[in-house]
Amino acid sequence: MIISVASGKGGTGKTTVATNMAISMKGECTLLDCDVEEPNVHLFLHPLIERSETVTTFIPEVVESRCTWCRKCADICRFRAIAVVGKKVLVFPELCHSCGGCQVVCPEQAIADGSRELGVVEWGTGAGVPVVQGRIRVGEAMAPPLIRKVRAAADSDGTVIIDAPPGTSCPVIAAMRGVDFVLMVTEPTPFGLHDLELAVGAVRLLDIPCGLVINRADMGDDRVRQYARREDLPILMEIPFDRRIAETYSRGGMIVEEMPEWKEKFKSLFRQIEGRVKATPRGRTAQ
Amino acid sequence: MKIAVTSMGRDLTSAVDPRFGRAAYILIIDTDTKDFKVIDNAVNVSAFKGAGIQAATMIAEAGAEVLLTGYCGPNAFQTLEAAGIKVGSDISGTVADVVVAFVEGKINYIATANAEGHW
Numbered sequence: 001m002i003i004s005v006a007s008g009k010g011g012t013g014k015t016t017v018a019t020n021m022a023i024s025m026k027g028e029c030t031l032l033d034c035d036v037e038e039p040n041v042h043l044f045l046h047p048l049i050e051r052s053e054t055v056t057t058f059i060p061e062v063v064e065s066r067c068t069w070c071r072k073c074a075d076i077c078r079f080r081a082i083a084v085v086g087k088k089v090l091v092f093p094e095l096c097h098s099c100g101g102c103q104v105v106c107p108e109q110a111i112a113d114g115s116r117e118l119g120v121v122e123w124g125t126g127a128g129v130p131v132v133q134g135r136i137r138v139g140e141a142m143a144p145p146l147i148r149k150v151r152a153a154a155d156s157d158g159t160v161i162i163d164a165p166p167g168t169s170c171p172v173i174a175a176m177r178g179v180d181f182v183l184m185v186t187e188p189t190p191f192g193l194h195d196l197e198l199a200v201g202a203v204r205l206l207d208i209p210c211g212l213v214i215n216r217a218d219m220g221d222d223r224v225r226q227y228a229r230r231e232d233l234p235i236l237m238e239i240p241f242d243r244r245i246a247e248t249y250s251r252g253g254m255i256v257e258e259m260p261e262w263k264e265k266f267k268s269l270f271r272q273i274e275g276r277v278k279a280t281p282r283g284r285t286a287q
Numbered sequence: 288m289k290i291a292v293t294s295m296g297r298d299l300t301s302a303v304d305p306r307f308g309r310a311a312y313i314l315i316i317d318t319d320t321k322d323f324k325v326i327d328n329a330v331n332v333s334a335f336k337g338a339g340i341q342a343a344t345m346i347a348e349a350g351a352e353v354l355l356t357g358y359c360g361p362n363a364f365q366t367l368e369a370a371g372i373k374v375g376s377d378i379s380g381t382v383a384d385v386v387v388a389f390v391e392g393k394i395n396y397i398a399t400a401n402a403e404g405h406w
Contacts, residue, residue, distance in 0.1 A: 074344070080337020085347045085370035092362055095337055 001277055002160045002179040003270075004034075006203075008195030010166035012185045013215035013239065016249055017269075018163040019044045020256045024266035026128045029159040034147045034175040036119060036134035041163055043252050045126030047133070052122045055134075055149045057142070058098040061114030062089045073102035073111060094141065118146045121153055127254070144174035151175075168198045176203065180277045182210045183236070183269075188220035193227060200231065209280050211273065216241040234276070237269045288318050290389060291351035291372075292382050297325050299383040305357025308339030314382055315349045318390060324349065339363025347372060355385050355394065358402035376401045 005018040019041055022031040033041040041047075060073065060082060071084045081096035082089065093116045103111045119136040134150040136143055143165070151174075154160045164175035176182055182203045186196040196212075203210045212228055217238035228235055239245065248258045256263040293310035294301045299321075304310035309332045316323040326345055331338040339359070343366035346354060354367060355375040367374055375394035378385055388394060 079335070080340045083340045083344050083366050083369075085344055085366060088369040090340075090366055090369055092337070092340065092365075095340075095362075 001181070001274065002154075002162065003181045003183055003273055004162040004164050004176045004179040004208075005183045005185060006164040006172060006176060006199060007166050007185045008168065008197075008199030009186070009192050012166075012187050012192060013213070014166070014185050015040050015044065015163050016215070016239075016255070017183065017185050017213050017237075017266075018161050020254055020262065021266045021270055022129045022161050023127055023254055024256050024263050025159070025161075025270050029161050030130040030132065030154050032150050032154055032160060032162045033131065033133035034150050034162050034171075035165040036136045036143050036146050036150065037165060037171070039133045039135055039163075041131060041133060042126070044254060045129060045131055047122075047124030047126030047129075047131040049122045049124040051124075052120050053149075054120050055118045055146050056115040057096075057118050057145055058100060059093045059096045059114045059116045060091055060102045061112040062091060063110045063112055064089070066108045066110035068108055068110075070107065072105040072107065076101045076105050094139070097142065098145070116140075118142065121146070121149050123153065143171040147171055147174040166195075168195075168202045172199070173202065173206070176208065177206055179208060180280075181273050182208050183213060183273065184210060184233075185213045185215055186224055187216045188214060188222070188224040190221075190223070192220070193224050196224065197227065200233065209276055211236040211276065213237045213239065213269070215239045234272075236272050237265065288353070289315055289349070289351045290318055290353040290355060290386070291315050291346040291349065292354075292378070292385050293356040294382050299323065299381070299386070301382055303355070303357065303378050303380060303382060303385055305379065307354070307356040307359045308342045308363055309334075310342070310356065313342065313346060315346065315351055316382070316386055318386065321386070337362070340366050343367045343370065343372070353389070353394075355389060359397070359400055360402045361400040361404050364397075364400040 005014045007014045033039040074082045074084045079095045081092050117137050122133050132153045134146045165171045186192045211234045219241045292314050293304040294312045294314050295304045313326040314323050331342050340362050343363050347370035353373045355378045376397045
């Protein structure tokens with residue numbers, strides 16, 4: 001079973017929920033930090049990194065001796081990663097999306113396999129939980145292929161909890177596509193609701209069952225709850241706006257360790273998700 | 288000699304467009320005859336990425352040897368350099384004024400991009 005913890009709005013508590021749920025289910029799950037642009041699971045679980053792998057992606061490498069400057073490569077590239085000016089071919093690696101179209105259309109086999117570093121995938125264990133995290137290279141803009149590598153690193157038979165990036169763009173889709181359940185962490189504010197609606201829209205398109213955690217649940221207004229009722233989204237947990245919780249988080253501590261009554265709540269959250277996944281007919285689109 | 292000038296409009300009385308890659312129009316002007324050709328740059332104005340690279344390729348194909356514009360980013364500059372096109376920057380006023388300034392040698396040419404890359 002794969003659970004993706006997502007949010008729409010940033011800063012609602014994805015990592016808080018993902019790490020506390022993972023620690024509560026210690027021994028039964030692996031935690032993936034798929035927010036590769038700013039991974040923060042490590043600030044809470046302090047995993048000791050045992051293995052690291054550099055992830056690269058294809059970029060064209062022009063073999064000038066074969067090139068006839070026909071421009072077919074430049075014409076097919078919608079990202080303008082190749083330009084032909086006179087008898088010079090320029091490659092702009094950071095614009096390339098690795099589709100390989102230039103290689104396919106080149107009649108002279110003048111485009112060889114080059115590569116660009118996307119970032120690293122790291123394996124470790126923190127607080128007794130196996131952790132896999134992705135860290136994008138500073139300056140790199142393309143997160144989804146690295147996120148897919150982080151996901152591929154997880155044992156497909158076991159239970160996996162994914163800490164997803166915020167928003168609704170490609171990196172989020174890469175962290176949600178093909179999972180069994182999306183747990184949306186939101187807050188009862190107009191901003192929280194606005195971005196929740198966008199994120200739920202994406203989850204609906206992907207046809208994945210979804211439930212909510214409302215964080216800082218006793219502030220703001222009632223509109224998130226009204227929305228949840230309207231959309232038939234189960235509210236699986238509410239976390240109050242509690243100074244002790246905020247202080248624990250700020251120190252990098254775990255709520256379930258410093259306030260042990262929360263351990264059962266997070267276990268119950270996991271069991272509710274498990275129950276809902278088991279009750280859902282399988283056969284969703286593969287990743 | 289042909290020069291390229293980024294322009295807000297389709298004729299020589301138009302104001303210079305300070306942007307290169309996403310300029311509304313690019314006028315290719317023959318400095319000897321004052322004849323000019325208009326490149327409608329609409330496709331690059333709305334390009335997802337690589338507008339500067341594509342605009343640079345277009346003016347190279349049109350035979351320009353000099354580009355006069357406001358700002359030029361790193362990818363565009365690299366493409367222009369490969370095409371052997373000199374870049375005059377921080378240009379303003381009307382296109383006609385700029386052509387006069389060029390003929391009188393009052394243009395400041397740059398050796399590197401004068402704008403940051405944009406995402």
